[in-house]
Amino acid sequence: MPSNNNRKRKKRERPTIHPKNKYSDNPPDFALLASLYPSFQPYVFYSRNGRPTIDWTDFNATRELTRVLLLHDHGLKWWIPDGQLCPTVPNRSNYIHWIEDLLLSEIIPKTNASGDNVRGFDIGTGANCIYPLLGASLLGWSFVGSDITDVALEWAERNVKDNPHISELIEIRKVERGNDTLSVENSHDGKSHCCESKLDLTENVGIEGKPFSSSYDLRAGVNKSYYGPPVLLGVVKDGEKFDFCMCNPPFFETIEEAGLNPKTSCGGTPEEMVCPGGEMAFITRIIEDSSILKHTFRWYTTMLGRKLNLKFLISKLWEVGVTIVKTTEFVQGQTCRWGLAWSFVPPARKIISPHVAEKNNLSFMLEGIERQYSAINVLESIKSFFCTSGASCNLNTSLFTVDITASNDHYKAILKSEEPHCDRAASCEDVQDTSITSSCLNLPKDKLCFRISVFQQTPGTLLVRGSLKQADSKISGAFSLILKRLEEVLRHKFCREKTTVYPS
Template sequence: MSTPKQPTSRSANQTKALHPNNLHNRPYDFSALVATHPPLARFVARNQHQQLGIDFANPEAVKTLNAALLQHHYHINHWNIPEGALCPPVPGRADYIHYMAQLLNVAAPTIIPAPESPFTMLDIGTGSSGIYPLLATQLYGWRCVASDINRQSLDNVANIIAANPALTSRIALRQQHDKHQFFAGIIQPGEHYDLNVCNPPFHTSEAEALKGSLRKIKNLARNRSGTDKQMSAQAGTLNFGGQAAELWCNGGERLFLKKLIKESHTFAHQCRWFSSLVSKSENVPPLTKQLRKLGASQIKEIPMSQGNKITRVLAWSFTEQ
């Protein structure tokens, strides 16, 4: 059995300023997580402060932690993603769902898995993890449609659902066949959603994505023992994984969201709230300006933070609430 690298100091308490309803406001209980999901054990070690944690620069360790969190807190078994796929941090993704529930005036969850609810959610670009519909169904009982342009990604989510039979009636999968469309071909005539969620690709190219990954690795290296040689070897690996459609697109986040906003207007009466993560704060003013021109009745910028990472949700509606 290999010896895990020394975990970063932030691994024991990496989450702060999360939504008050987020289960991950407290440090990870690695002993409980290992008891629920034994494969995590080989990645857990004590850091220089004698706190249990994992090496967050190791994609396999992060993926296994995700599987443990989803099994222990959300009763989702056998979660897995293909090698190289985007591995979303569960606490931050849960935050997005909690803020959307607050936007919809939905009460905090009292039991997980939650009983089925009449609320409906559309996830644009669910990826191979299916993380947003998985969390939304377990936390709030919402019925979800998860879409993606990649058939292999949807097949992987289908495998996760098949391993958790209670989810089969709550999550539907739909493939987007037109790379220039977001809602068309997914939202059917007569369908109505309470909200959509989206985590857009925010880089303009693979080179930019790799640069961002190297920056993350350098930040992690400051808090753990490691050599420049080790860091250089990891530089070609995207921290938390991720492939082309997940991390970068022509025009990056801003152009992606401009197109999404434009098309959302066409489906204004079939979705109560549209929303998306916005990684770069400088993109918010031009997107807000576009929404005003399209006649959005409500526009909300919702700040979120996890550890040192600051992001935000942009939410908008064309109907009176």
């Protein structure tokens, strides 16, 4: 029977805050902030374990925390009136950095002539205007932020004007309701709780960047159609081009559902938190608008509050003809949100089939890569793997390749290197095959030159290919075992699950 420790190791690790997030290594220090900002001090108290904290059910406390974090860490002046949705800065920063990753990945080419000037569109920016403020201050992006209510528009404009160093980068645009209106039942009291809920309303379903069956079973009797003001169509002007859009949609179908969690209170108006059909209907409208606008945006993105909705929405995306779909998970403390991104732009980097047969190539797939790692991390680790043995390495981050020149002694050093620790019996069995003496490997007499290339596949999956540079070279036993050793090292360092080897 497996031990408790083994069971713990097999349990999937929970994703963490984005590594680029300012608070990844330095969480907010409430005691320090209280000493620097007297207005925040009354809201800070010490828990039983001696840690400074605040009352998360107190809207004034959460608002003041957001204010001082934006001022202290981002140099932004900010305020919202009572009742408006108060965002959490670390969580919103996660979303910004995920979009940054999408834009830097160059999976799809740029579609505008603005050069390095990134332009975003924030659907429903709110009085807080948090995404344009963070995107402009952190990365110099320009934004259009849209909204429908007079209060949201007024305070978003104030928050932009109060920060003149970035005000020219942000435009606040009013959405005309037209004939359609957003009807919200039972919302007359205007009281609600934050949609940054710690209440788990999700189901554990697997998500891959592949088409799903369109027969996803929606909850019976619930209207998932969106009836409300324009979202993108009718708001985006003719001829405009954007690198991305983003959205923190209304998560809930009723105001009662929005107030289920008594542990937090970040405000939020009915317009910000509720629409008929909830986030499913609202995001479906974004998808429908995107299918018409298509290349107007390089990336369409949105946040979700319920993981169970991803299956239907991804299925919908494939139905409307997108070229790529990506997902992620945003984590802040006990709160989880999910990100969904898609594009109609043809991929710039062709996805390589792992079954292509060439006499001088070997490849393996890295699947289940932890979200904090990117292809460049894997590439740098490949270089380190070969440099440790003394081999000559040349890293090309533009082509995502490492060129290696290795001698007989280098091969021996690699094969004699310490094997990675194995958490699973199956992994250890794979490694045991590499424990063969060098005398049996038909090691090359001369130096061997080869290239290791990394190719983007689906989200969380990379193809790693080793190619001998000599056109007439044939794969030797040593080269096969070295690629297998490399696979074990990369899998142990970057992946949640076991990889699959494909001879090619």
